[in-house]
Amino acid sequence: MSETAANKRIKSTRSFRVLLLFSALLPLFFLLDLLIGSYYISVPNILKAIFRTENADSQVLMIINQFRIPKAVTAVLSGAALSVAGLQMQTVFRNPLAGPYILGVSSGASLGVALLVLGTGGLLGGSIVSVASSWGIVAAAWIGSGLILLLIIMISSRIKEIMTILILGILISSAISSIVNILQYFSNESMLKSFVVWTMGSLGSVTNIQLAVLLPSVLIGILIAFLSSKFLDAFLLGENYARSMGMNILFARMMVFLSTAILAGSITAFCGPIGFIGIAVPHIARMALQTAKHSLLVPGTILIGALMMLVSDIISQLPGSERTLPVNSVTALLGIPIVIWIIIRNKKSDRL
Amino acid sequence: MSIENSDKYIVLDNAAIGYSGKTSAVKTVKSDISVFALKGELVALIGENGVGKSTLLRTIAGFHPPVKGDVTICGREIGSYREKELALLMSFVSTEIIRVPNLSVFDLVSLGRYPHTNWFGRLLEEDEYLIEEAIRSVGLNGYENRMVNHLSDGERQKAMIARTLAQNTDIIVLDEPTAFLDLSNKYEIVHILHQLASEKGKTILFSTHDLTTALAEADRLWMMLKETVEQGAPEDLILKGSFDAIFQSKHLYFDQEKGDFRIWKQTKRTAHVTGQGLALDWTIKALVRNGFEVIDSPEQSTVLISVNYPEWTINHLSGQNKFDSLLSLCRFLILNEKKVYL
Numbered sequence: 001m002s003e004t005a006a007n008k009r010i011k012s013t014r015s016f017r018v019l020l021l022f023s024a025l026l027p028l029f030f031l032l033d034l035l036i037g038s039y040y041i042s043v044p045n046i047l048k049a050i051f052r053t054e055n056a057d058s059q060v061l062m063i064i065n066q067f068r069i070p071k072a073v074t075a076v077l078s079g080a081a082l083s084v085a086g087l088q089m090q091t092v093f094r095n096p097l098a099g100p101y102i103l104g105v106s107s108g109a110s111l112g113v114a115l116l117v118l119g120t121g122g123l124l125g126g127s128i129v130s131v132a133s134s135w136g137i138v139a140a141a142w143i144g145s146g147l148i149l150l151l152i153i154m155i156s157s158r159i160k161e162i163m164t165i166l167i168l169g170i171l172i173s174s175a176i177s178s179i180v181n182i183l184q185y186f187s188n189e190s191m192l193k194s195f196v197v198w199t200m201g202s203l204g205s206v207t208n209i210q211l212a213v214l215l216p217s218v219l220i221g222i223l224i225a226f227l228s229s230k231f232l233d234a235f236l237l238g239e240n241y242a243r244s245m246g247m248n249i250l251f252a253r254m255m256v257f258l259s260t261a262i263l264a265g266s267i268t269a270f271c272g273p274i275g276f277i278g279i280a281v282p283h284i285a286r287m288a289l290q291t292a293k294h295s296l297l298v299p300g301t302i303l304i305g306a307l308m309m310l311v312s313d314i315i316s317q318l319p320g321s322e323r324t325l326p327v328n329s330v331t332a333l334l335g336i337p338i339v340i341w342i343i344i345r346n347k348k349s350d351r352l
Numbered sequence: 353m354s355i356e357n358s359d360k361y362i363v364l365d366n367a368a369i370g371y372s373g374k375t376s377a378v379k380t381v382k383s384d385i386s387v388f389a390l391k392g393e394l395v396a397l398i399g400e401n402g403v404g405k406s407t408l409l410r411t412i413a414g415f416h417p418p419v420k421g422d423v424t425i426c427g428r429e430i431g432s433y434r435e436k437e438l439a440l441l442m443s444f445v446s447t448e449i450i451r452v453p454n455l456s457v458f459d460l461v462s463l464g465r466y467p468h469t470n471w472f473g474r475l476l477e478e479d480e481y482l483i484e485e486a487i488r489s490v491g492l493n494g495y496e497n498r499m500v501n502h503l504s505d506g507e508r509q510k511a512m513i514a515r516t517l518a519q520n521t522d523i524i525v526l527d528e529p530t531a532f533l534d535l536s537n538k539y540e541i542v543h544i545l546h547q548l549a550s551e552k553g554k555t556i557l558f559s560t561h562d563l564t565t566a567l568a569e570a571d572r573l574w575m576m577l578k579e580t581v582e583q584g585a586p587e588d589l590i591l592k593g594s595f596d597a598i599f600q601s602k603h604l605y606f607d608q609e610k611g612d613f614r615i616w617k618q619t620k621r622t623a624h625v626t627g628q629g630l631a632l633d634w635t636i637k638a639l640v641r642n643g644f645e646v647i648d649s650p651e652q653s654t655v656l657i658s659v660n661y662p663e664w665t666i667n668h669l670s671g672q673n674k675f676d677s678l679l680s681l682c683r684f685l686i687l688n689e690k691k692v693y694l
Contacts, residue, residue, distance in 0.1 A: 222500075230473035234466055236452045244413060245519065246439025246467035292455035293470065 016298050017288045022303035024075075029310040033072040035048045036314050039063060060128045067204065068201075072310065073215070074206040078271050078308025079281070081263040083246040086278030087285070088256050091232045091294070093166050100278035101266035102166065103152050104146045104173035107180070109197065109268040112144025112321045113137050114180045117195045118187040137198065138210065138269045145265030148172070149257065154251050162239055169292065201272040201327035203313055210270055217266040222302065224259035229294035231255060236292055274328055276335030277312070281305040283342045308334065355390065358427065361523055362389040362554040367421035369404060369411045380419050382406045386575050387583045389557055392523070394549035396566035396586075397559040399576030399598065406447070408576070410526050412557065413444045425523065430641045439467040441515035442523040450508065451501055457511050458496040462487055464518030486517035490544055503512060506537030514545065522535060524548070526558040530565065538562055567611050586611075605684040624650040627659025635659050640680045642685065655685065 041049075041060055050065040085100030092101065100109070116136055137216055138335040151172065156165050184192055206214060220299065231252035234242035239249055283298035286292065312334055316325040356681050369382035381404040399405050403665045409560065411418050414430050423430045426441055433441075450460070464486065465479045475483070487493055490510040502509060509529055516524045529545070530538040543559075546569040549556045557574075566573065567586045574583045575589060577597050582589060589595060595606035595613075607614050623644040625635055635657065636646050647653050657669040664675040666684070675681040 008390070020664070083526075209436050227471070230469070230471065233463060234472060237463065238448065238452055238453065240415060240446055240448075241444070242464075243415065243435055243461065244439060244442070246436035246438035248435055286454045290454055293459055 002091060015291050019299055019303065022307060024304055026303060028305055030072055030076065033310045033314055034064065034068045036317045036319050037068060039327055041043050042349030047059050047157045068210070069210050070206055071313065073211060074271060075220045075309040075313045076306040078203065078267045078274060079277055079305035079307070080302040081221060081267050083281035083305025084222055084273060084279035084298060085260040085263040087274045087297060087301045088225060088232060089261050089284035090236050091255070092256050093162060094238060095166070096283070097279065100260060101273065103169045103260065104148045104176065105261050105264045106273040107176040108144040109141035109171040109265060110144070110180050110273065111176050112140035113198055114183045114195060115138035118183040131137050141269035142265060142267035145261060145268060149261035149265065152257055153254060156257065157250055180218060185352045201274040201328035203271055203327055206270050214266055214270050217262055221259045221263035221266070224255055225298050228255045229250065229298055232294040248299045274331055276332045277305060277308055280338045283309055284338060287342065318348060359391050361391050362387045362427055362557065363424040364388070365422045365424070366425055368409050368418045368419040371416060372419060374451045378419055383420065383667055385438060385581045387581055389555050389572065391555055392549055392553040392570060393555055393571045394546050395572045396570035396576045397557060397576065398563065403578070406578055408526055408561055413442065413525050414438050439519065441521055442525060443519040443521045445516060445526040447527045450512065454499060456496065456499045457487065457492060457498050457500060458483065460500050460511055460513045461518050464515040467519065481692045482520060483518050486514040489517060490514045505532045506540065509533065509541055522554060524556045526556055528559050528564055530560055538565055543567045549679055561636055564612060613658050621652040622647045623657055624653035624656045625657045625659060629662035635664065635678060638682055642682050674687050
């Protein structure tokens with residue numbers, strides 16, 4: 001007893017140490033992200049702008065406060081939110097390739113944005129596009145993903161089999177994507193471009209005021225995920241086992257879907273669809289922490305997701321150049337090799 | 353002797369099992385099932401593939417309601433329980449193989465504490481003690497930090513059983529717990545179940561295809577036949593001749609003396625064997641396997657074999673042959689059919 005209890009303690013301190021390491025890395029990469037941008041600002045100036053604002057150059061202060069800090073915070077929030085959402089979907093659907101968008105939340109958001117940018121633009125002329133660029137897009141995306149969430153919850157309260165819900169989610173996403181395609185087909189070039197730019201994802205377009213909405217949304221989503229960690233542990237064995245251990249399946253599903261939709265929906269609304277972080281990070285977290293317990297995995301994915309997103313943002317700035325890459329491409333190019341590596345490694349040691 | 357109703361932990365009274373959808377018609381798999389299981393009994397559910405064993409177990413586990421009739425668990429109708437109440441009385445192991453990456457044996461077993469712990473699933477000292485105890489009673493001590501994916505089939509099944517022990521329920525239902533296991537693991541698992549039933553007073557219901565272990569360890573059999581479900585001690589069912597009905601096949605018959613199924617062989621050929629001890633027994637088995645009927649009278653038999661281990665002698669019309677193994681003896685009998693027989 002004492003020996004195994006000691007073993008257990010050693011193991012949980014291991015997971016704990018990894019969590020500690022990532023929490024130490026996070027502020028480091030946050031600062032690094034502030035440092036890098038198309039306008040060069042030296043390290044002392046940045047530190048001055050953050051910690052001793054009275055001595056700082058006003059232009060530097062403006063860049064840091066209005067652009068770089070919101071962008072870095074958005075990176076942290078989006079990385080954390082998408083990764084936690086992905087973790088929940090992988091666990092509930094017991095599918096290593098599930099991600100935050102598997103329920104169709106992001107295609108719902110796309111449809112909202114497409115209707116706004118392409119649809120109303122077509123009716124009222126091109127002038128609407130500039131209005132639609134900020135709050136309009138956010139609202140449209142949110143309404144779109146919210147409607148999909150309602151649809152999924154309605155379906156899942158009627159259907160017992162979790163795999164059926166997965167398949168329906170994929171089918172609904174595809175159907176919505178076709179509608180979006182039709183809208184694209186009938187829209188003019190400039191509207192099409194503004195929509196395509198939205199689909200590439202962007203961390204930089206979130207303003208401080210928008211952050212005041214995004215931040216609480218993400219915190220609520222993450223809070224629900226924390227509250228669901230016991231459900232998620234039971235979901236690991238599948239819904240039959242979960243029920244036989246006393247879990248109320250419908251309630252647990254509702255919690256998890258709500259959290260996922262809030263997280264993925266809010267990020268998509270403000271930043272556009274950002275791919276692969278949500279699929280790759282949960283795998284990295286499981287491997288780094290060597291555990292399947294969600295009370296550890298949820299904080300783990302939050303930290304690793306935030307780090308990954310900061311790194312993606314730093315890369316997308318193309319340090320030393322004045323151009324930037326769409327962040328969606330960077331996350332995919334960063335995430336896909338990681339997923340491939342994990343799959344191959346798992347096959348080798350027969351862990352999948 | 354009458355049985356107290358309070359001792360009947362699982363009771364099916366004229367129950368019909370099957371599936372019912374909201375829109376589709378009810379599909380009844382089997383009806384008129386009346387069986388029960390007592391406190392502390394190890395009950396083996398046997399029957400052919402597709403006869404409805406899994407459906408019966410899933411109905412008892414509360415996954416779908418009975419189509420008709422009553423299923424009573426610990427004196428209350430199963431539908432009247434909430435998930436959590438039922439989880440405190442009954443735990444379940446399905447046929448599904450659990451493959452969860454990075455899940456340790458300790459964490460798997462600790463999931464059994466689910467209905468006992470708080471909202472966040474925090475393990476108290478008592479919970480940890482019960483988990484360790486559960487791991488020990490299936491003989492997995494020292495495996496706590498091993499990953500479930502790295503276990504052998506037998507070890508994984510033991511871990512799944514330990515999880516039901518951590519759940520600390522009076523009733524454990526297992527769907528084919530020995531399906532993927534090799535012979536020694538089969539015996540070990542069923543033996544563990546037997547001990548849990550007799551020593552800890554748990555009512556354990558499991559389905560199986562393995563008659564030998566079921567006959568050796570189970571207190572009660574539920575035998576699912578095409579038309580009915582019979583129950584009784586294994587020996588009662590053997591004496592009643594119920595086993596003949598279980599596999600509706602022309603090629604199989606139940607050997608009531610040996611308590612096992614045999615494949616029908618055309619036995620036109622007869623042999624008379626002399627000798628003693630184990631070598632004699634196994635010689636007879638080898639002859640039976642090769643289609644001989646072993647008879648008592650030397651006059652009526654086609655072959656005469658004498659065993660003097662490690663040597664076998666065949667006496668036949670054209671003389672005598674000696675063999676140093678049963679393999680070569682059987683080979684000789686098959687290849688020289690015409691020449692040998694009297």
